[in-house]
Amino acid sequence: MTNQPYGYGAYEPYPQQGQGQGQQQGQQQAWPGQAGSAGQVGPPGYGDPYADQQYTQQWQGQTWETQMQPPVAAPAEETSYLPPVQSPAQPPAPSPAQAPGYAEPAAPSGGAGNGGGPEYGPATLAGNTRVTDAQRARAEGRSPIIEPGMQPAALTALLGLLLAGGAALGTYGLLVPLVLLQAVTAAGWFRLNGMWPARQGIALGFLGAVVADAALLVSDGSPGAILGALGVWVLLSLVLQLRSHADPDERMYGLMATVAAAALAIAAGGYLAADADAVTVGAVAVAVAVVVRALPLPTALSVVVAPAAAAGAGFAVGGVAGLDAASGALVGAGAAVCALIGHRVASYDYPSRFVHFTAGVALPLAAAAPAVYVLGRMAV
Template identity: 50%
Template structure:
């Protein structure tokens, strides 16, 4: 084998024939070529592109409509004339920058040259005064408040040509004025509405029940009085605009029931004290409940007034259990109420006057005390008047209109038969 690394043998890297190096000839300058290796030939580069036709403005704007000449008179028809009283003042020119500075010369040359004067800032010449615009012309309308609408075009006349009148003055038609919606009409007239004859008949029926209960005994009378007290509490709350005030109605009715039971359990001399004690306790309860009630102070005071008065009126109905001559007293109430509600001919005050006279005569006829008829009749008229106040509803007439004549007369009957008779 031949040792490739042995220089004495014909192989290896060390025994390759050496080529004599030829001296490089003198380098000839090559011609300048394009950076991409080929010269640029515009004709050869654009051989495959289609020829560009010459631009024809007439053909390019064939589809566009013709532009009519501009007529200032037609364009400013709706504008009012402008009158110039004097020339417009011309503001002095404002320079936002300083003129450019001259380049500095070397010191050696600057000594031999005269300093170059700076150019003076440009001053604008004053503008001539503007010519006044004539107030009216063939294409102008004076200022007016009339409406304008376009007229039909005249055949053969170009819109906007001098002398054309594209708009015509049309007088403005008066538009109908729509009145604002009327506010809901409030109630007019007297707020006193009489309950009528039907509540008076029901009052007479309740008086008959009281007379029958008094004839049967204290317990029967107490049951009818309890019914009267419940009707009184409901009517009083509805009359004062507090409905449905179920808690107040139940509290007032409970005060009346408690007073009835206290009178039935008391002896003959302790009945009045039982009624007064019941009133005091329930009035204190009402005061505490309304004081700590989480509501507006004004509403709290109003609720306290209504609930306190309802408690007093309801509990005072119990005085019928302590009074004498109960059938005569409630009979006088029924007679006065019926005559006051009857549709009698004559003036309006005739019915109440006749009712009061009839109540007094009834007391004399049955041999009752002298003040019984007059006080019972007066209480009936007052209760009916109270039930007719402040535009009451039918519910008020069926509750307060029925119960208040008897409720107001109850303490008066006791006063006439016990205090004044004794």
């Protein structure tokens, strides 16, 4: 057994001068970054793994940093996205639609680049397109009122004449145009309040009107039938809204809209309870008042002229229908005033064209029904 370590050659702690210089030169060639450092010569027999790379691998300066350096922030101009610029000599690249075999990709469902959020339209010079006409009118200091116009007024006049003709024929002749009036009243009120579609509320209000009509026919025109149907439908609307799972504010808003629609539709049934001659005079007066109100006249003037024209129509029709002229003028003027109130309500807050052809048509006649009933009873 020898005293040499396992796997190593003879160890000489003090090498000779020539041998030490050779090993030092080899060490300098193997480690260029540590050239000239004495005392780091390895033991003899230890192979240099980088000896064959001394002529190919060159290192300049320090090989790595021994201290952490702070990151250098690049200017914003270098990191910002700029579209590629093509030289004038190069032809423009063909668009994907011009390339052969292109099929255009489907548009994403959400907004691009915003995580599926709402999409926004292109910029316009007219301002924000999402601002409604009513909001813009208030911001500019204008009145947020648009009157229905002549076409809805003509439809109101037509429906009024149908009511007048039906009343002249009898109770069941009046029932057909009255049911149509009640249906349009319920639908128009919900649309006027911005609740569309509201099939449940419209159906509930119209059903209350039909029940009230049936009660009027059974009770021979007793006004208690109208009050009873109205009370029952208010309670029914309250119960249905309390069972709703919507927010409290939405439930309250829906309750008020449902009760108001049912009340207006049921109140229109007052034509069945009123005297037939008063119904004839009142319906004709409403037709005249709405048409005059739609004429291109100043608002203050038309508000005065319309009831006067309705009173004149009542005066003329009253003598023919069986009422005296004074009673006919009174019924006509009262019905015209109530009709103008309904006309004003249908004009509020920049309503849509559909509102004008529902609420704008039905509300004048529905609002005039209580006046026709009361003034007709007084005239008789």
